[in-house]
Amino acid sequence: MSAPIHIPMVPSDPMEAWTARVNGAQFTELAHSHSILLDVLRDHVGTLGVKRGCDMGTCGCCAVLVDGEPVLSCLTLAFEVEGKDITTVEGLADGHHLHPIQQCFADHGGSQCGFCTPGFLVVSAALLDKEPNPSEAAIKEAIEGNLCRCTGYQQIVTSIQEAGEMLRNGLTGEDRTEAASDPHPVGPDEPTLPPGDAR
Amino acid sequence: MSKGYRQAPSGSSDKKRKDGKRIAGKQDFGVPGSGGSNPYSELQDIERIPNSQGGQLEQPRGPHVHDPHITGQTIGKATPLVDSRWKVTGQAEYGDDIRLPNELVGRILRSPHHYARIVSIDTSAAEALPGVRAVSTGMDSVNRFGVLPVTKDEHAMAQDKVRHVGDLVACVAAESEEIAIEALSYIHVDYEVMESIHDMEDGLLDSENPIHDRGKYHIGESNVQKRVFQQFGHTDAMHDAPFQSKSDWTFAGLHHGFTEPHAVVAHWDPNGRLQLYTPQQVPHYVHRALSSVLDVPMHQINVIRTFVGGGFGGKSDPFPHEMCAAILAKKSGRPVRINFDREEVYWINRGRHPSRIQMEVYADEKGRIAGIETDALIDGGAFASFGHVTTYYNGVLHTSPYEIGGFHYTGARVWTNKPASGAMRGHGAVNSRCAVEVAIDDVCEQMGVDPMTFRLANLLPPHCRTITGFRITSTGMRECLDEVRKQSGWDDKFRKMPLGRGIGVGCGFFISGSGLPIHWDPENFPHATVHLQCDMDGGVTVHTGAADIGQGSDTAVAQAVSEVLALPLDMIRIRSRESDTAPVDLGSYSSRVTFMNCNAAIRAAIELREKVLNAAWEIIGYHPDSLVLGDRRIYYKRDPAIGVSWLQAVHKAQADTGSLIASGAYRTPPMGGVHKGAAAGLAPAYSFSAYVAEVEVDPETGFVRVIKAWAAHDCGKALNPLAVEGQIIGSCHMGMGQVLSEEMRYGRTGHLLNPDLLDYKIMSVHEMPEVVPIIVESNDPEGPFGAKEAGEGPLLPILPAVVNAIYDAIGVRVNELPVSPDRLYSTIEKQCRKMGIKDPLDLPNPSFEPSALQADLENRAKEHAHRDLQRDLLKDRSSYVNGVLFGFDPDRPLPEQSEGWRESVTPTPEDLADPKKRAARAWSHVERRKRRDDA
Incomplete structure (x- = not known):
């Protein structure tokens, strides 16, 4: 040799x-x-x-x-x-408003370990950009170059369909950083006693 | 109305004491409230509260010990993973995303030879290269390590010899990746190549240079790493059974195929502590291994688990590259990052063992399984890894879910000069399970019985003991079979579809947590510990060492705490990353996390809940027994208007102690037999599953396409149905890959031919069929809220379901996986030649003529369904052991009741007489310490 x-x-x-x-x-x-x-x-x-x-x-x-x-x-x-x-x-979300595709991957199990997720997200965002109501075959064709080892793709396809639905309805992802009002600032109309004042 | 805890604004504290010092001001809490982002508070979700607690949730299997702690928050609701937003925004940091200031890049020099002695290594030229900061060889690290304490046979880098292509020889840390790679080519290594072995059967023979030397524990001069013998029941009588299926299987080696390649960052911080960032399933074992390899006490090491880009068992060993990074970082004084390329991932491997399994299943004239005889030879590659356990699992995990008359197992694991095999999803159980289930199908064919009926008539009931002594608690096997039968339309399809179209069934059985921890005496330490901390903000921080590898363990633990404390999920914060802050946990393997960690978390949460309820008692004057934890609110059961907010009660409870702390632990109950190896396969609970697959086979090309799969899995209780379904579908994906396309292919010279994702065929979205996940809830008495595992068990049944469906389609039995078109076509050709058929399209389509036995078995299945329900609801509390179906009295030792009933784990020469058995040949060697050849 x-x-x-x-x-x-x-x-x-x-x-x-x-x-x-x-x-x-x-x-x-x-x-x-x-x-x-x-x-x-x-x-x-x-x-x-x-x-x-x-x-x-x-x-x-x-x-x-x-x-x-x-x-x-x-x-x-x-x-x-x-x-x-x-x-x-990183460029999909609008500030703290998630892109619908991000929101749906998170909510419908499209992401398990999450390592393949960025690839799937950009590819499907591009698909939905062109065709907000893609057929299942079109979705499969769009993500055929992406491997996912965790999900078996089924929940990914669902996530993309749900995101299309959101886009068609003009919805964006929720912003979790916005202040939420509180259900019990001091307890809802309850006859609470001052702390430590046992009955 | 009182303003509750909201106190006077800080402005009012502008007062001074007589001595001139300020009186402590009363601080406002800023935004008041009880936390959580859900602005709407529901008191209780009555639909999620079980019947036994006054709710509306039906409990067909009766109450559970955790029912009083169900508050209707999250259990049983589809819950997105708590870290999913990190993942979808790209903010999740995996191993290679950890970038530390001033870091170096490390690279590893790997062996080009299968087996060679290292004569010399010269690193001087590499060290002289500008930009190289550290070079290390095996001389820097002589201590052994390994995941199992009994088989520590790995080193950070090769000591005297390399054992497979890709074995670590040296490593370099440099300013850039390019310089590091360049430096590797300047390291001169002199090898003396030795004769390597690649076929696992060669490993059974005596060798001049065994791959490892285990000293007095070495088995002869062979490459046998571990051998197992087990014999239980009527192992002689079973050979006379009228129906026999004998098959000889070959299973290719498999890789986990996780998408994230291994990566590690090591950094000795300025205080001299090692900080190691690694995507690990079992950070604790790395922690231990680092300590012993580096001779540094454990408290000087902090192992930080990064996000893990898929594990499946492939990231559960302590790895040599983790040691290398630590050594390089120590030598260079700077952080070192090593990230693998895809090829290196295959060199470190730890995937499923290539196996040859001889499977014999016997059935008697009453349609009972008279016995199972298994011989499994598994190819461990160059290191032990988890192999000790795998050797047992190949046998002991098919002693259930069926009642069997006899069990005879011989197993052996050999070293060969391949990358090491290890644990992979469904550890050790997958291949032999496939062989058993296919053999059962074959026996049914001979008997003229529907394989569904046969299985239903031979199931072990709930609360019983298997032939080797495993304690079965809950089982949903029967319901799984019923569900897939119904949903797949089995009765209309089985043996009724045209040639080329087929349907098949397979069952699975898997452990839910290992009964014995690997590293310590279970009498002294629990398996899992969870700490809770609740501070003034009212949120609860959970400290756990359970490693979230994408399966959602953080989510499951958060759910358990959230459920008990009735807090919304976003008030629960999981800290599971660092060994510094996490209580010791044995990590994510053996499907143990949900079962053990959630149990520990529930105990901790109950402790915390008690403290808060006692505080509420002081405020509103009602005893905790009459208080209800609603959503962020604690109220009097009879009048929900009387209550306090969660935060008020928490503050009250903190009045004396400050932050509230609670801790919970879980340990398995004492159980199992006492024979050698009794602990292997022992688990506090077992999961069961049954799948039906429908396939399309082209007899002219051997191409198989799975059309649809119905997958029923008994996970006890689905804490998070979204995640359970994800696990079931994902398992099917991985299992179908093994059955149809995945294989680590080794060439004639022993080289791995496909160390990449192009040639290692993972199913893409196009090959993946629709999977119908069916969740069966058997409500395990010891599981957290009744839950069992759902991560590994769901993989097992898909293999035999597909193989049996192929038979239904074209009448050809395969016994080599993966069933690639070339393999299947050559089997079809052979079959055609045997039957004298020219055109494969003329193959006879299998048909089904029920025999007289069919009706008998249907009746027995019905009786057993009734029996199982009675036992499930604890209306029948009599003891049941494997053997009762054969007429034994469960309350007397079985060997006393029959001459032929044997229980033995050491073979006699007669037991090993069959020369055709492979693994049994491992006993032709005598362990060195027993040889007494020095005498």
């Missing part, structure tokens, strides 16, 4: 400025010409919601939207999407 050929791993080319809009904000980062979009998003932009599952486009955990189209960020060079508009899972 011949000696293995040594391929240097440490890049020698200089870094260049890479610019894109990520979740609505302009980012300029230094990247190599061969940098992978997934690495740039996770390590430079800081959107750690984009998950690394397999590095070879088989699991769909790293999916992001580029100009609204689902793309596997582990198979995309950062410079391929230079100047484009990128949406990650």
Whole structure:
């Protein structure tokens, strides 16, 4: 057997400025010409919601939207999407108002361990953006590139259908940070006695 | 009306004492109230309160010990996971998302050889590379570790030899990933390659260089890691039974296929304590292993469980890379993060054992199961992992749900030069369960009996003892079978569909928590402990060590506390991440979390509830026995207008002690037999399930498609039906993957051919059929609110259901998994050749002619249904042991009642006489300490 050929791993080319809009904000980062979009998003932009599952486009955990189209960020060079508009899972919610797809994944069991969830969310958000009332076949086609090991997909499909329903009705996710009124500020019309005043 | 606890605003405290100091002001609490985001308070959800407590919830199986604590809050309601919002917003931090300041990236050098002695390692060139901060080899860590104390055979990095391709040799920490990978290529390792073994049967033979050396406990000179022999009942007489099914199965190895690759971050904090962030199912075992590997006391280590991106058993061992990260972090003085790529995930493996199982099921002329004889040889790969237990589970977990006349089991686990096998969902029970259920189908075919009826007529009743001494409490097996029979339309479909279309049934049985903890004497320590803390805000913080791996254990524990205290779920905060703050817990495996942790949580909550009720007593003057906990409000049972808010009562209770603290623990009751190995498979409760699968098989291509599955699982009580259904469907997904496509394929030279998700075929959304999850609630007397496990058991029945459905479709029995089209087609070809058929489409479609036995069994099933109900409701409290169906008196020792009834766990030479059995050959070796060859 011949000696293995040594391929240097440490890049020698200089870094260049890479610019894109990520979740609505302009980012300029230094990247190599061969940098992978997934690495740039996770390590430079800081959107750690984009998950690394397999590095070879088989699991769909790293999916992001580029100009609204689902793309596997582990198979995309950062410079391929230079100047484009990128949406990650962090960009789906409107402030504290969850996107309906997020709300429904949370409420209908679409997410168990949650690692594949960001990929599923952006892909199905893109689907619902185009077609708020997708057929089951269309849903399956949209998420066919995403692997989920926990749910068996059934509750994911339900979640997407429910989210479509919400979108069609113009509903958005609830905002849990808003102050909630309290049912018993001092107890509801009850003949309470001052603390410690035993009867 | 009184203003309750709301006190004068702080402005009024602007007074000074005579000595000039300020009088402590009375502070307002800001937003007053009793908490929770639900603005509407319902006093009680009467529909969720059981009959026995004056509610409307029907209890067909009678009252439960936890009924008085049901307040109608969350139990039995579909509850989204409490951490789901972290997950859907991308804020959940998994292993690789932990980024610490000034961190380094670690990478691992792995063995390119199956089996080799390490002659030398030269790391000087790597250390000299700019940007490299630390390099470590096996010399830095000589202590052994392993998940089971009896089989510690792993090291952080190879000591003298590497045992499989991908075994850890050295590791590097550097400023960047690129530099770390580059540095690995500068480490020069001299190997002396040895002859490796890859076939599990070779592991049974004597070897010049056994993969491990266990000293005096080594079994001869072989690679046998563990062997088990068990013989119970009429093991000789069963061979004369008129109906016999003998099969020889091959099961491929499997990987868990979780989506999150392993990752770990280690950091020695400025105080010299190790902080280890890892996605682990069992942080406590890592804690112990780190302590012994690094020679650091346990209190100097804090293990922080990150979010876990799927476990399924694959993240329950302490792993060598966790040790490596700690060693590199210590050497470099900086935090070190190691994250695996997908290929490395397969090198560390711990998936389902490749197995060869010889299964013999015997049935007598009365339609009873005269006996089961199993021989299971399992391929452990290069390390022990959980294998000791797996070897037992392959046998002992099919002694139920049926009553059997005899049980003969020989099992062996061997080392081979493959990545180690370990625990995977349905640990050890899945493969042998498939073989048993398919054999039962075969026996029914011979007898001319509907397999549904046969099963219903041979079930063990509730509150009984199995042949090896397991204590069965609740069982919903019968109801599961009835439900799937009804919902799938079984009677109209079985053996009645055209060629290529088939339906099959399979049953399952699994432990709900392991009766004996791995690490300590159960007499001295509980299995699970939960602490509750309730401070002035009225919310309750739960400290537990149970690891949420996505199955929803945090949610289940929160639900248990919320239910007892009648608080909305968002007032319960779970702190389950850090070993510093969590009481010791044995983690998420053996389907133990819901059963054990929720039981501990309920006990803690009851203690807290008592304190708050006593305070309410002081305020409103009614004894706690006449008080009701409503939603954030405590009131007098007869007049709900008289009461106090939760917060008022809490503040009253805190008057003397400050924060309210409560603690609860759970330990299993004493049970089980006393023979060697009696503890394996022992559990405080067991789950049962029955599935029906309908398939479409193309006889011309061997392609199988599952059309629909009906999945009934007895989980005792569904605390969270949403999660239970998710577990059932997810289990079906994983099980169908094993039966149809998933396989770790090893090539001719022993190399793993598919260490990636492209070639390791996990079912995508297109292959996944519709699954109808059916929840059966048997209300376990010891389970929390009656609950049992729902995470692993639901996987078991789908395999035999699909295999039996394939037979119904084309009349071909397969005995090799996965049933890939090529495998099935070659089986079809063989069948055609045997029958002299040219076109596979001419294969005879199996038909069903009920024999005279069918009516007998239907009658027996009916009688037994009545018997089971009486026992379930405790109207019949007589003792019942496996054997009563064969005419034994349950109150006398069975061996005394029959000459032929045997109970033995050590084999005699006659027991192992059958030369065709594989695992039995492991007894041809004598353990070294018993050889006395030094004499």
